[in-house]
Amino acid sequence: MSRLVELEANGPRKLDADDVDEQKGDVAICQCGLAETFPFCDGSHRQTRDEAPDQRYVYDEDGTRAVVDRIVSDEESD
Structure with a gap:
């Protein structure tokens, strides 16, 4: 499967103590590209289970x- 993912920003995001989930004690990074809290996972990947x-x-x-x-991109290819 492949998925088109559009991002609105680039560059690194520095993590700090506020990024740690107090209940779980962890930080989950989004790998599907669909999270509204990107780069952090919000569970949006669940909608891709049946791809x-x-x-x-x-x-x-x-x-x-x-x-x-x-x-198809609107960019011209070489």
Whole structure:
């Protein structure tokens, strides 16, 4: 499976004591790219559990998922 993920920022995010979950004592980093609290995990990955390995997906801002044939950039290729 593949997934289109759009990010609005770049560069590092420095973690501090406020980033540690007081109940769990840990910090979970998002790997799906869908978390509203990115780069921290908020459980959004749960909506990807039934993604098929041979499909490409795009998620809207409201979490609506669509299967796409391909992802095309408006950038010119060399």
